Amino acid sequence: MTGPFGPKLSAKIAERGNLCAGIDPHPGLLDAWGLERTVSGLEKFALSATEVLAAEAPVIKPQSAFFEAYGAPGIAVLERVIAGAREAGALVLLDVKRGDIGSTMGAYTTAYLSGDTALAADAVTVSPYLGFGSLAPAIETARASGRGVFVLARTSNPEAAELQKALLGNGKTVAQSIVDEVAAVNAGAGPLGDVGVVVGATVPPGELELGALNGPILAPGFGAQGAGVSDLRAVFGTGLPGVLPASSRDLLRHGPDPRALREQVRRIRSSLAELEFGQ
Numbered sequence: 029m030t031g032p033f034g035p036k037l038s039a040k041i042a043e044r045g046n047l048c049a050g051i052d053p054h055p056g057l058l059d060a061w062g063l064e065r066t067v068s069g070l071e072k073f074a075l076s077a078t079e080v081l082a083a084e085a086p087v088i089k090p091q092s093a094f095f096e097a098y099g100a101p102g103i104a105v106l107e108r109v110i111a112g113a114r115e116a117g118a119l120v121l122l123d124v125k126r127g128d129i130g131s132t133m134g135a136y137t138t139a140y141l142s143g144d145t146a147l148a149a150d151a152v153t154v155s156p157y158l159g160f161g162s163l164a165p166a167i168e169t170a171r172a173s174g175r176g177v178f179v180l181a182r183t184s185n186p187e188a189a190e191l192q193k194a195l196l197g198n199g200k201t202v203a204q205s206i207v208d209e210v211a212a213v214n215a216g217a218g219p220l221g222d223v224g225v226v227v228g229a230t231v232p233p234g235e236l237e238l239g240a241l242n243g244p245i246l247a248p249g250f251g252a253q254g255a256g257v258s259d260l261r262a263v264f265g266t267g268l269p270g271v272l273p274a275s276s277r278d279l280l281r282h283g284p285d286p287r288a289l290r291e292q293v294r295r296i297r298s299s300l301a302e303l304e305f306g307q
């Protein structure tokens with residue numbers, strides 16, 4: 029699919045619903061699937077999960093850390109996951125949480141967003157904690173090549189609150205300032221901007237004003253971290269476009285039987301459809 033990322037994501041959500049299916053090859057999950065904690069076990073796990081999930085979900089989110097843990101051969105498996113998921117019609121959001129000074133950010137951009145490497149995904153997660161402006165190379169390259177970035181704003185982990193809820197001189201929280209910076213980048217785009225934010229499904233409702241974002245929202249914390257469908261409704265309401273509740277462990281534990289995994293994705297898709305998020 030060609031064209032900007034936001035409209036591609038919007039179309040994919042219209043076709044397949046809102047679930048972002050995580051591929052996190054935790055060592056414990058490899059055990060549970062009867063696989064060895066080796067590159068061969070990683071490969072079997074990741075490729076068979078991708079085969080099922082990428083045919084069903086609009087977005088597949090491999091967690092780079094679990095592949096990096098195996099060194100270069102693990103990265104080679106990640107490259108095959110990215111290629112396989114895209115071939116099966118899913119968009120790939122690579123969870124790498126990169127962030128650095130602008131010049132180094134340019135090198136990350138070449139690796140993940142240029143389109144010339146096997147690691148280039150449809151979108152990546154980035155960290156704004158070296159300053160939102162340091163992300164400019166990633167945002168510019170992503171948009172120029174039909175890709176997206178998701179900026180960490182209010183993450184799902186409990187330790188995040190102290191930093192991300194801190195008040196800035198402008199009277200806003202750190203997290204709200206990031207949301208507003210992203211909204212400014214997305215202004216005027218339709219039906220959805222190319223720059224998203226990460227807001228955990230676990231955050232207390234009402235903490236953030238997301239109405240002007242005009243971009244996608246990755247919502248991890250759904251499932252294994254404790255948030256359920258009612259939390260998604262409370263945090264994001266209805267009608268907000270581009271909300272992507274993300275589940276990894278709680279979904280993957282239904283494997284290795286492909287039928288059981290497929291049935292679980294479909295169950296989650298149906299429960300998310302009731303939330304009536306926008307596209």
Ligand SMILES: O=c1ccn([C@@H]2O[C@H](COP(=O)(O)O)[C@@H](O)[C@H]2O)c(=O)[nH]1
Pocket residue numbers: 050052091123182183184185226227228248249250251252253274275276277278
């Ligand atoms: O705020 C964040 C940002 C990213 N993550 C990532 O999402 C998955 C969650 O996995 P579960 O097994 O569904 O808990 C994982 O890759 C995290 O690194 C997040 O949890 N929170």
